[in-house]
Amino acid sequence: MPVPMRPLEPPQLITLDAVGTLFGLRESVGTVYGRFAAAVGVQVDPGALDIAFFQAFKAAPPCAFPNLEARQRAKAELQWWQGVAADTFRRAGVLDQFADFDTFFAPVFAYYATAEPWCLYEDVLPALKDWQAQGIPLMVVSNFDSRLYGILETLGLVPFFKGVWISSEVGAAKPDRLIFERAVTPYATSQVWHIGDSWEEDVLGAQGAGLQAIWLRRDRPLLPAPSPSPRLAVPQIADLTGAQVILRETAS
Template structure:
């Protein structure tokens, strides 16, 4: 197999991650508002709310409408998280509480860059391969990448909220491929989610690379995919795989 022309990367959990947990950050903001809530319980509630929420994908929304839809989507997830954790009643004006919390996540403060990210991107670039992002995050990702000094590394950014389709839907991969004018067989996608990144990319015809930092077990419902998977434990391992293809 030849080197790919383009490698797409997931964002959160792949290039960078939350500093601590979302529950800890939510609980910190709640304390500032005079509400005490257990961070671990709140994080469990957040994960449940996030996973059961409808996909954050808004087709044909104007830029102004998109920002409103993104805000309302995350507000609903956060509101449900606090309600499940039994702390919503203390936050009487939830909009006033949530606005600065929402804005906080577009700064560098709540994020931590994986130590191998920059060097790995540099090595991919040195091989003449274009790099890009496919993410189910929202428009704040542009500000986050800039804050983390990652924005100059990517030729394109494809977001579910802007495309109207979220990973693992093939449509978001197709939209990203079109930006680079490459065939699925000419592109790889690297991400930490077995379902959204690896299985989604593979189903769309790309070469999926599963970034399995925690040694998780894949979905055994796809035996052929499991047997043929390309798996790495960190981004640094990507270089060895690429060298083997050259």
């Protein structure tokens, strides 16, 4: 259930984050990276890889390629993730054990383009069907690459969304307001809800673009907003059922 916060206006459009909001990982990145590494003779603790991955991912520049031609984007996406992975194994102290890291990483990158690593949260389909039945347009706004299109298709989510906006194509990543503004045109930003699990990327990013933000907490406790500012006092929900409750309340 949502934590009582300031009321929202009824949405003319709902945008949603992808990873952590619509679907999540079945296994940690460290577990997967460790399994692929073991297959080429490199032994490394998955827990150490998890820590190293989060550090490498945080240190990387945004997965966004402004002014890049479409035909060059797939290569840029692979190189970006390969850089994150190489930094992960470097931080774990085993990068020099790979005979050919480029060759090693290609199947890892391809693996995450399939449905196998991902699990669809059980609350997602009921919420999407409910909003679709009410005639509310839905879009995805994600700091992801072009593999997201195939993932959404294999998870059966494509029919629900009228648009998918990814940082690698837009050339800007959340919390940059540009990706939100590109997604919600021609809607008035104040008439758009954005739902996501990241405080910085989804809540602050959406607010910075003038959208109404809802903070999805999932397996984390519902907490007071990190700031006492009324602008930052946003509704928090444990799953998308909470957003359905908020929507019914705005209509009453």
